[in-house]
Amino acid sequence: KPALTKIGAQMSNLTGVRAIMKDINETLRASKGKELYNLSAGNPLILPEVEKLWRDCTADLLASSEYGEVVCRYGSSQGYAPLIESIVKDFNQRYGLSLTDRNILITAGSQTIYFYAANAFGGYTQDGSLKEIVLPLSPDYTGYGGVCLYPEALIAYKPTLDIDTAAHRFKYRPDFNQLSITENTGCVIFSRPCNPTGNVLTNDEVNKITDLAAPYDVPVLIDSAYAPPFPALNFTEMTPMFGENILHCMSLSKAGLPGERIGVAIGDENLIQVLECFQTNVGIHSSRYGQAIAARAIESGTLANIAENVIRPFYQKKFDVLESTLEAAMPKNIPWFLHRGEGAIFGWLWLRDLPMTDWEFYQELKKVGVIVVPGSSFFPGLKEEWEHKHQCLRISLTGSDEEITIGMQRLAKVAEQVYQSA
Numbered sequence: 169k170p171a172l173t174k175i176g177a178q179m180s181n182l183t184g185v186r187a188i189m190k191d192i193n194e195t196l197r198a199s200k201g202k203e204l205y206n207l208s209a210g211n212p213l214i215l216p217e218v219e220k221l222w223r224d225c226t227a228d229l230l231a232s233s234e235y236g237e238v239v240c241r242y243g244s245s246q247g248y249a250p251l252i253e254s255i256v257k258d259f260n261q262r263y264g265l266s267l268t269d270r271n272i273l274i275t276a277g278s279q280t281i282y283f284y285a286a287n288a289f290g291g292y293t294q295d296g297s298l299k300e301i302v303l304p305l306s307p308d309y310t311g312y313g314g315v316c317l318y319p320e321a322l323i324a325y326k327p328t329l330d331i332d333t334a335a336h337r338f339k340y341r342p343d344f345n346q347l348s349i350t351e352n353t354g355c356v357i358f359s360r361p362c363n364p365t366g367n368v369l370t371n372d373e374v375n376k377i378t379d380l381a382a383p384y385d386v387p388v389l390i391d392s393a394y395a396p397p398f399p400a401l402n403f404t405e406m407t408p409m410f411g412e413n414i415l416h417c418m419s420l421s422k423a424g425l426p427g428e429r430i431g432v433a434i435g436d437e438n439l440i441q442v443l444e445c446f447q448t449n450v451g452i453h454s455s456r457y458g459q460a461i462a463a464r465a466i467e468s469g470t471l472a473n474i475a476e477n478v479i480r481p482f483y484q485k486k487f488d489v490l491e492s493t494l495e496a497a498m499p500k501n502i503p504w505f506l507h508r509g510e511g512a513i514f515g516w517l518w519l520r521d522l523p524m525t526d527w528e529f530y531q532e533l534k535k536v537g538v539i540v541v542p543g544s545s546f547f548p549g550l551k552e553e554w555e556h557k558h559q560c561l562r563i564s565l566t567g568s569d570e571e572i573t574i575g576m577q578r579l580a581k582v583a584e585q586v587y588q589s590a
């Protein structure tokens with residue numbers, strides 16, 4: 169085995185949900201013949217209309233004179249010009265902006281934007297002081313846990329909870345009494361809609377965060393992997409937000425193109441340039457084939473159209489199945505709370521006063537053939553202990569209606585037994 173540096177050792181650890189995925193994959197492999205209701209996946213489903221869109225765009229590219237230029241040559245690190253132009257045009261028209269090509273960067277998936285930003289703006293400055301990467305509302309995307317070369321820089325804040333006891337619903341809110349953004353902050357990151365909770369921060373909440381960051385010129389990265397205009401996985405009204413210190417970050421992964429690794433950052437040209445140079449050093453540029461088909465899907469308006477009319481209703485209906493099954497199946501006397509389903513492709517269930525940890529509950533569910541993801545892996549950067557961290561589960565909406573229904577009915581039975589025997 170080679171000797172590893174501190175960073176080498178850290179980067180060869182599986183963090184957050186990847187560690188659990190290993191356990192899940194082993195469970196799936198060992199389950200031969202046994203029926204399993206797997207509600208753990210973060211991988212979007214292949215919807216026929218979406219696959220057709222990408223197939224059609226590919227056919228168009230193959231038939232065009234552009235093909236050789238796209239796949240047989242290197243391109244600019246900023247991204248493939250026709251894709252950048254299609255985004256500038258679409259966003260200016262759709263949101264009344266005045267973007268130019270200098271405001272756009274195409275990356276190899278949006279995960280890399282967070283990696284570049286976390287290390288360009290967070291970590292140690294030349295004079296040795298630590299710039300923090302602030303996650304204003306924990307839980308949030310587990311992938312933020314692995315993006316910092318200096319993990320001590322990642323700081324997440326506990327939220328406040330709006331609880332509707334009678335309805336068995338709740339919603340997280342940023343805790344503005346605690347949230348601190350100062351000259352020691354390097355950047356701020358949050359997902360909207362949020363993976364894992366489905367929360368959508370309100371415009372007011374986003375404005376408060378960006379206002380706190382503005383005096384220190386701190387970039388605020390709004391991870392819009394599930395936001396409109398594509399994949400449009402918002403089930404509540406929301407408008408993307410732009411502004412001087414906002415980096416609006418998008419992904420084509422949930423719009424059917426995770427394999428091609430296309431992320432988009434939109435923002436001030438000074439911020440974009442920093443990230444572009446980082447990308448040149450890390451990986452030169454994203455797949456040009458992916459960028460060329462994305463340009464076609466955006467330019468024609470088909471992507472936004474399919475997102476709104478196919479992708480969003482598909483997952484919204486799944487959330488309805490999850491919600492109605494839990495309502496019918498969960499025992500009334502158990503303090504269960506489903507997070508308001510405002511977007512993304514997950515349900516987030518909080519079992520208050522759960523008499524065991526989320527990990528133990530996950531093991532109990534496995535015994536009855538149901539797999540969900542224990543919630544504690546979704547609190548990257550949260551330093552303090554909080555019992556709530558061990559009381560939540562992420563339930564994927566990528567299951568069939570039957571899988572979600574049976575999975576939740578079994579979960580309700582297990583919950584009943586677990587609370588009763590306590």
Ligand code: PLP
Pocket residue numbers: 210276277278279280309311359362363391393418419420421426429430431
């Ligand atoms: N951000 C969020 C909130 C996600 O859920 C994901 C993927 O699951 C990503 C970022 C990373 O997406 P990609 O790198 O494929 O664009």
